[in-house]
Amino acid sequence: MESAQIQRERAPSRPRAAVIRDALGVGIAVGLSGFAFGVTSAGSGLSLAQTCALSLFVFTGASQFALVGALGAGGNPVAAVAGALFLGVRNAFYGLRLSHLLGLPRAVRPFAAQWIIDETSAVAMAQPDRDSARLGFTVTGASLYVLWNLTTFLGALGAAALGDPSAWGLDAAGPAVFLALLASMLRGRQEALVAVLAVVLALACLPLLPTGVPVLVAALAAPIVLAVTRREEAHP
Amino acid sequence: MIVWISIAVTALGCYAVKLLGLSVPAGLLERPLVRRMASLVPVAMLAALTAIQTFGSGQALVVDARAAGLAAAAVALLLRAPFLVVVGAAVVVTAAVRALTG
Numbered sequence: 001m002e003s004a005q006i007q008r009e010r011a012p013s014r015p016r017a018a019v020i021r022d023a024l025g026v027g028i029a030v031g032l033s034g035f036a037f038g039v040t041s042a043g044s045g046l047s048l049a050q051t052c053a054l055s056l057f058v059f060t061g062a063s064q065f066a067l068v069g070a071l072g073a074g075g076n077p078v079a080a081v082a083g084a085l086f087l088g089v090r091n092a093f094y095g096l097r098l099s100h101l102l103g104l105p106r107a108v109r110p111f112a113a114q115w116i117i118d119e120t121s122a123v124a125m126a127q128p129d130r131d132s133a134r135l136g137f138t139v140t141g142a143s144l145y146v147l148w149n150l151t152t153f154l155g156a157l158g159a160a161a162l163g164d165p166s167a168w169g170l171d172a173a174g175p176a177v178f179l180a181l182l183a184s185m186l187r188g189r190q191e192a193l194v195a196v197l198a199v200v201l202a203l204a205c206l207p208l209l210p211t212g213v214p215v216l217v218a219a220l221a222a223p224i225v226l227a228v229t230r231r232e233e234a235h236p
Numbered sequence: 237m238i239v240w241i242s243i244a245v246t247a248l249g250c251y252a253v254k255l256l257g258l259s260v261p262a263g264l265l266e267r268p269l270v271r272r273m274a275s276l277v278p279v280a281m282l283a284a285l286t287a288i289q290t291f292g293s294g295q296a297l298v299v300d301a302r303a304a305g306l307a308a309a310a311v312a313l314l315l316r317a318p319f320l321v322v323v324g325a326a327v328v329v330t331a332a333v334r335a336l337t338g
Contacts, residue, residue: 029320036323050239057247060254062282067246069289077242081249083281088250090278093271095257104258113255169331172305175289176326179306182282183313185275194276195283202284207295218284222276226269 019132023139026119030061031147036173037064038155043165044072048156055152059145060117062181063087065174070212079212086219094121101125101133115141118181190229197221301337305330 034055041051046068054064063084070080095116101124104112115137124137162168186192198221205214290306291297308329312322 025318029318032320033323036327046239050243053243053247058243058250060250062278062285063246063250066281066285067242069285071239071242073292073294077238081242081245083285084246085249085253087278087281088246088253090274091250092253092257093274095254096260096266099258109258110255113258114251116254116258167331167334169301169305169327169329169334172290172302172309172326172330173323175286175302175306176309176323178282178286178289179309179326180313180319180322182279182286185279185282190272190276191279194279198280198283199287202287203291203297206288206292206297211295214288215281215284219277219280221280221283222273226272226276 014128014132016132016135019127019135020139022126023123023136024143026123027140027143028147030119031144032151033061033173033177034148034151035155035158036170036177037061037068037148038152038157039159039162039165039168039170040065040155040174041068041152042156042159043170044068046071046156048153051156052149052153055149058084058088059114059148060088060091061148061177062118065177066215069174070215073211075212076210079210079216083212083215086216090118091116091121094118097121098124098133098137101130102137103130112137112141115145117144118184119144122184190225193229194221194225197225301330301333304333 037055038051041054041064042048046054051068054067058064058067066087067080067084070083071077095113098116098121099109102112120137120140123140124133127133127136159165162170165171182195186195198218201221202214202218205217209217286306290302291299293300305326305328309322309326312325317325
């Protein structure tokens, strides 16, 4: 994002083709990984209809992977849903930033809202002007939504033919998705501290607490690190 | 049925927070502490989920082929590989290690 920031300051506007190329690059790459979600979800015991409903109506990958992972592991559904919702909260903050950036009419907002996820926000926020941001958001959102749902369907459908998904290493897809999203968020010392503390809390709680609960306990790493480092931040 | 209810609640909740961000007047969510929490909570949860889904087996901690797959994903990330390559590396290496070690 740093290079995009610099670009924003230097270039007054971008050619539409460049915006579309960036947007499609992200949309296609991430959209195709819906296949891994479809297989993972089916492997967790969810039906084809349930798997497709998640991609159509939840449409935020981390929450989807977290929900099926927790349900598949036999976790408490309340903890599973809470974990998925916690992960989804970041989209509210993307939305806040995008509402200034895109300047959407009130009537369009309920439709645009479903596409507010990591990738569409990243592409839109990297653009130098409103038209490019709108174009980037729309192209990323459309390509990702269509592909993610299509590949979810194919993955869930193909899961039966694949047999045991772990034989194909597909049980590593979920954690790899989480790691990739995490890597894009690790920008400073606080983020790194939160990540390390969360891993320690999660692994320490795993043998002790019901499935799904350790993730919620690990979320406490954020307020803990904030409380500890706040004094330093107030006087940088 | 409980799965459908979980899906419905997750879908409604996730949609609601997306729309909330787009609709609320700026200022409410713009307090520095709230913003900071909002950016750090996903970091904590993603780190925890990565660890649990890599090293967890039920309620036991294990180191198996998934750890090698995740290491491959980390290398791909360090090499600034595209998202799909990162996920692909994890899947392929995990499958390969599992095939080799039986």
